[in-house]
Amino acid sequence: MIPRKLPYLYVIAVICTVFSFACQEPEQDMVYARDPHSYAKPNEVAVEHLDLDLAVDFATNKLGGTAKLILANHTNSKELFLDSRDLTVSKVLLDDSGAETNFRFGAEQEFLGKPLIVEISPETKSVTIFYESSPQAAAVQWLAPEQTAGGKHPFLFTQSQAILARTWIPCQDSPGIRMTYSGTIRTDPELMAVMSAENPTEKTADGVYHFNMPQPVPAYLLALAVGDLEFRAVGARSGVYAEPSVVGKAAAEFEDTETMIEAAEKLYGPYRWGRYDIIVLPPSFPFGGMENPRLTFATPTVLAGDKSLVALIAHELAHSWSGNLVTNATWDDFWLNEGFTTYFEHRIMEEVYGKNYAEMLAALSYQDLQKSLANMGFDSKDTHLKLNLDGRDPDDGMTAIAYDKGHFFLRTIEATVGREKWDTFLRNYFDKFAFKPATTEAFVSYLKKELLAGNQEMEQSLQADAWIYNPGVPENVALAQSDQFQLVEAQIGRWQEGASAKSIDTNGWTTHHWLHFLRNLPEGLDTKQMRDLDRAFNFSNSGNSEILNAWLAHAIVNQYEPAYPALENFLTSMGRRKFLQPLYERMAANPAMMEMARLIYRKARPTYHSVAAGTIDKILNWQG
Numbered sequence: 001m002i003p004r005k006l007p008y009l010y011v012i013a014v015i016c017t018v019f020s021f022a023c024q025e026p027e028q029d030m031v032y033a034r035d036p037h038s039y040a041k042p043n044e045v046a047v048e049h050l051d052l053d054l055a056v057d058f059a060t061n062k063l064g065g066t067a068k069l070i071l072a073n074h075t076n077s078k079e080l081f082l083d084s085r086d087l088t089v090s091k092v093l094l095d096d097s098g099a100e101t102n103f104r105f106g107a108e109q110e111f112l113g114k115p116l117i118v119e120i121s122p123e124t125k126s127v128t129i130f131y132e133s134s135p136q137a138a139a140v141q142w143l144a145p146e147q148t149a150g151g152k153h154p155f156l157f158t159q160s161q162a163i164l165a166r167t168w169i170p171c172q173d174s175p176g177i178r179m180t181y182s183g184t185i186r187t188d189p190e191l192m193a194v195m196s197a198e199n200p201t202e203k204t205a206d207g208v209y210h211f212n213m214p215q216p217v218p219a220y221l222l223a224l225a226v227g228d229l230e231f232r233a234v235g236a237r238s239g240v241y242a243e244p245s246v247v248g249k250a251a252a253e254f255e256d257t258e259t260m261i262e263a264a265e266k267l268y269g270p271y272r273w274g275r276y277d278i279i280v281l282p283p284s285f286p287f288g289g290m291e292n293p294r295l296t297f298a299t300p301t302v303l304a305g306d307k308s309l310v311a312l313i314a315h316e317l318a319h320s321w322s323g324n325l326v327t328n329a330t331w332d333d334f335w336l337n338e339g340f341t342t343y344f345e346h347r348i349m350e351e352v353y354g355k356n357y358a359e360m361l362a363a364l365s366y367q368d369l370q371k372s373l374a375n376m377g378f379d380s381k382d383t384h385l386k387l388n389l390d391g392r393d394p395d396d397g398m399t400a401i402a403y404d405k406g407h408f409f410l411r412t413i414e415a416t417v418g419r420e421k422w423d424t425f426l427r428n429y430f431d432k433f434a435f436k437p438a439t440t441e442a443f444v445s446y447l448k449k450e451l452l453a454g455n456q457e458m459e460q461s462l463q464a465d466a467w468i469y470n471p472g473v474p475e476n477v478a479l480a481q482s483d484q485f486q487l488v489e490a491q492i493g494r495w496q497e498g499a500s501a502k503s504i505d506t507n508g509w510t511t512h513h514w515l516h517f518l519r520n521l522p523e524g525l526d527t528k529q530m531r532d533l534d535r536a537f538n539f540s541n542s543g544n545s546e547i548l549n550a551w552l553a554h555a556i557v558n559q560y561e562p563a564y565p566a567l568e569n570f571l572t573s574m575g576r577r578k579f580l581q582p583l584y585e586r587m588a589a590n591p592a593m594m595e596m597a598r599l600i601y602r603k604a605r606p607t608y609h610s611v612a613a614g615t616i617d618k619i620l621n622w623q624g
């Protein structure tokens with residue numbers, strides 16, 4: 001309604017509105033940070049939506065079809081810059097007209113692949129790229145039936161983080177750039193396809209699946225898995241996907257998922273992605289977990305049978321806030337993803353399993369941190385939270401520093417300002433930066449303004465800048481508070497003084513007590529001592545992957561031969577890098593074990609994903 005007495009004000013208001021809309025059109029509402037790991041120029045042209053249509057070819061190990069990209073051209077640019085690596089492009093069409101346009105590739109760089117540059121006009125709304133991935137695409141692992149639990153059907157999964165999305169989709173592969181996506185995946189009728197999107201729960205008759213991800217996500221969260229999958233619900237908005245012979249075990253292991261979601265929401269606000277499902281992949285999956293939105297990808301090595309390793313689910317779930325909602329602007333800010341998530345993971349564990357349990361996990365996290373600092377050097381620049389990965393593979397920054405130093409920095413903030421204020425601040429932080437990238441600097445300035453608010457004393461006692469821009473760990477660190485591990489240490493002491501392993505009092509020990517026990521055994525055990533432990537606790541046959549991994553490290557260092565068959569079996573039956581890396585490193589450190597390491601690796605390498613094989617190649621100096 002027009003207020004009769006103030007028509008001129010109304011007219012002015014209309015003019016202003018029209019004018020400001022007209023001005024906004026070519027303008028953009030954000031400025032993207034420079035990302036040294038992407039060729040994209042999002043301040044000129046940004047991709048806002050991706051529509052994929054891909055056929056999965058298990059005969060040639062290729063994905064092929066089209067990627068239609070919807071554009072926002074902020075600067076009337078005539079070129080669109082995309083990331084690509086090992087992609088073959090046959091043609092590019094403009095809009096829906098069917099008109100072909102020119103494209104070219106720029107020079108290739110190590111890790112980064114090459115820019116795909118497409119000619120557009122300022123009016124171009126979309127481009128459709130006809131392309132095919134290479135069988136060697138680094139993100140994609142194609143598994144033969146023998147590498148699956150069922151042994152009958154092939155399997156495929158992708159791992160896009162950090163900069164591997166560009167090996168299966170031409171896209172703007174920078175964590176600061178978000179797009180919504182939709183897609184069609186065409187596969188064999190006996191297989192199911194799932195993505196980091198709204199997913200089917202049943203196979204279709206024709207093997208064609210449609211997907212939609214209505215919330216904007218960065219390219220590293222694009223994910224696809226195809227295999228003989230079955231779905232089982234575990235809660236109202238959560239469930240598991242796995243091969244038929246694994247799905248029951250997975251559902252039992254992850255039965256607390258809904259409780260975890262509720263705990264997370266109570267802490268830091270609503271879960272914004274609709275469903276939270278988990279897919280348990282074949283054992284070659286190179287990570288413990290990957291926080292693909294709506295569908296966490298997980299290793300089967302967490303299926304311990306007793307829920308003892310489900311902190312991993314708390315971790316990937318926590319990424320639904322830290323990482324997927326508020327995203328590190330570049331890989332130099334990786335701690336904003338992983339440090340916040342590790343902190344949040346421990347808070348979820350505390351809510352669901354109690355403070356004693358969570359503090360034990362925190363003590364283990366601190367041990368991991370100390371070990372990494374010792375390995376990397378206490379004054380290495382790579383122990384800064386804010387990294388500088390220019391000219392390097394972002395994988396180099398994926399160390400315990402981001403996770404555990406980040407976690408202990410946030411614990412220290414909590415201890416400095418008090419839990420209540422800190423939790424309120426964090427909830428607001430997730431709201432304010434929701435669906436946006438965050439730089440370390442933006443976080444620090446928000447922290448200083450909203451939480452420290454000019455309180456000089458607090459600011460000084462926190463030493464945020466020292467935590468972020470200096471090496472090592474400041475002395476104000478808020479340590480874990482657990483007396484549980486003293487009990488374990490006392491038992492190690494008794495054993496060292498001659499008590500038999502069988503007489504060790506392990507009553508009430510959890511997996512975490514055992515891990516502390518194994519990590520704190522003295523170095524240089526002889527065969528008699530190793531056998532004493534193995535006979536008492538049957539470590540070489542442990543069904544708990546973390547315990548087995550910690551034990552096998554001793555077996556290598558102490559050359560305890562009775563465990564070698566278990567070692568070989570472990571290294572050839574799963575491809576989780578966190579387990580492979582320390583075991584191969586220890587073998588490589590001992591010339592007497594190098595030959596065995598190479599023999600095992602020759603057999604295992606073809607079963608590993610490229611990111612795991614890349615790491616082990618370096619350790620063993622592998623030339624084939």
Ligand code: BES
Binds near residue numbers: 290316
């Ligand atoms: N996002 C990471 C995995 C990742 C990081 C993949 C960097 C590629 C590059 C995931 O959330 C993660 O941290 N996984 C951990 C498990 C966690 C419990 C610490 C892993 O895989 O071990």
Ligand code: ZN
Binds near residue numbers: 315338
């Ligand atoms: Zn993580």
